Amino acid sequence: MLRRIVLTATASVAALVAAVPAAGASPLPLLPLSLPLPLPSASPQALDQLTMTVSRTGARTDGLYQLECGPAGGTHPSAQAACDRLEQLAQNGKDPFAPVPKDQMCTQQMGGPETAHITGTWHGQRVKATFSRTNGCEISRWRTMEPVLPNTRS
Template identity: 70%
Template sequence: MLRRLVLTLSVSAAALAGAVPVAAASPFPFPLPLPLLSSPDTQDRLTVTVAETGNARTEGRFELECGPSGGTHPSADAACARLDELAQEGRDPFAPVPEGQMCTQQMGGSETAHITGTWRGRQVDATFSRTNGCEISRWQTIEPVLPNTRS
């Protein structure tokens, strides 16, 4: 079974590599969305609004700028570094929980967040909460863009 999987993956990768025109050849074995390939020199600007944390230090509206990092976000350097790390992994930190995803029914808190702006050349309009296991995980994945509310 493992041999079949390895063979299938090898043949698929070879077919994909052969389908890419030489002039547009990429160092990646598969096509990546253009926002993930955008230059790190482009300045990303996000507005992060956090509510219902029960802590005045972590609630409010913050501006986050990356490339270089700045704005009013209390952890701008760390937040930009986390967004860069997720982009390097090919992950979209603002993607919603997939439709039909099974999630544990646990309440992580009443915290909510809304992030708008531009990241990697695309518009962002994402809402976060801690209402079930999937949403809690999604929130924690993007920390410190969103505050750690567990402490």
């Protein structure tokens, strides 16, 4: 697409320069052609940076984690797998950080006391999400985010 725009602009300028002297008018001053178009990023996740605070998991996975994607890095123990999971969810058109809808019926079961708070940027969008395991919907939501969130099943 960018190549087509550049070729069209170049052809238009060349035609204008050739036509003006032929019409007998004074030639227009030639200005340098500047294209302030940003080039597409190499990766849609180039700016993905998430901070996770995981607590009440029984101390084995409690802590503060940084996750960077594009390339995968940070202090997350499974950074590449976590970035891959987020990309997989994005390809399915799902927002992995969306809360459970208020009118959603959920089974009243307790999956555990674990909580996780995620903030940062993902695919250019601000993220501020809280996860828990307080009912069937929240348990499912947590499991969908594994390995971004730790597997808490024994």
